[in-house]
Amino acid sequence: MNFRLLTAAAALSLLLATPAAAVERDLSTEAQRGLTLTVYQNGLALVHDRRWAPLVAGRNTLQIEGLSEQLILGSLRVYSSEEGVGLVARSLRAADLNPSRLLEEMVGRRVLYVTTNPNTGEETTRPARLLSLHGGLVLEIEGRVELNPPGRIALEALPEPNEQALRAKGGLEVTLDSAEARPAELTFGYLTDGMNWQADYVADLAPDGTVDLTAHVTLSNNLRTRFAFADLRLVAGEVSRKSLAPPPMMARGQAESMVAMDTVMAPVETGDRYLYDTGLEITLEPGERKQVALFQLTDIPAERRYSFDGLASLGGPDEIGPVQANLELVFDNPARTDERPLPAGTIRVYEALDEDEGQPVFTGEAGIGHTPVGGEVELSLGRAFDVTAVARRTTFERLGDRAFESGQEIQVTNAKSEPLEVQLIGRFPRGTQILEESLPHEQRTAERLTWTVTVPANGTATLTYRARVQN
Incomplete structure (x- = not known):
């Protein structure tokens, strides 16, 4: 089916050939022939709503029911499957059948004034005329003018002649011109606020280290x-x-x-x-x-990563700690036949503690950004109870107003029954020179150094280094 975008320009050739009187008709969701929702992650959705509409030759005014109340009018596009159909106008009508609007319509007209006897509960209804709503209720009742009288106002019927102007529901009004009487399939494409989606992940961590x-x-x-x-x-x-x-x-x-x-x-x-x-x-x-x-995605290789971020430094107190290690779970979004980019969302990690039986336990959650295929997912799961470290300053010497040397010793303790690799991450000023170190470091950025320490089971390992800073 070939759909044409209807614009005001497309209707110009029809205006001279059609009568001025417009036929009005409601187009409810019962006329719907298809609906597509494209939902974004920032509160936005794109809607394509297809409906059959019986058109008369000439001007047609359609009240489109069931569209989003947060429709963005400037985004609206109307398509037709038929030639000779043109868009003349479109507007969003608010719902105005409410007490305030009804009373405004009744100013100067006859209403019913209802009071209730507080002792008996009996209601009395008297005719009245509504004089004003400005600053309060003003009624003329049996020849007297009453200001904010107790009671309530009732109407015998909706006010005339504006009965059609008051609408119980708001909605989209579209005016079309048609070269001839025919049924036409119309598509209403529009953006709307008020919808959203988010990604939620469950990561099941197996005892063999796969996710x-x-x-x-x-x-x-x-x-x-x-x-x-x-x-x-x-x-x-x-x-x-x-x-x-x-x-x-x-x-x-x-x-x-x-x-x-x-x-x-x-x-x-x-x-x-x-x-x-x-x-x-x-x-x-x-x-x-x-x-x-x-x-x-199944059987993704993963690793636990233990780290101390900021414990390695150049200054501060003579001793810091003991502090617990940060526990991270790291894996790559695999590049394989079932590859998928990972939308931003929240990952909740569950760990099976026993290969044979037992329910998995929840071990933490973390947010991730949009991760392409092959990208690394790094989840911070809190503190590691059994891995601690203490940092001690071993030397400090000022070499002048713009330079100094500082030494530090970091002792890492592993209370687990298996050896671990622990990362010691430090942030140092640009131009820092490592003069001595017991383990080689990795320069991740100009200001970020990382040492990887292997700590034996139920044991300790020590890193020492001395650095010079020249400003």
């Missing part, structure tokens, strides 16, 4: 709009926006659900982002959060 990584997507519909039987697509990566409205808070008592699936198509790279076509048809209720299985 099984399961990715889920948590969808959030913060709108009052229901999206039924929608084809779901997800975009991983940031898109530029001129302004970002803060997403509304989730309603209390929001619905939550889970949708499982066997496979998800590999993402398609679009510029600097990835598009996941989930292959799922989902329904999102207003305020609902729904979780969808995205993919699973």
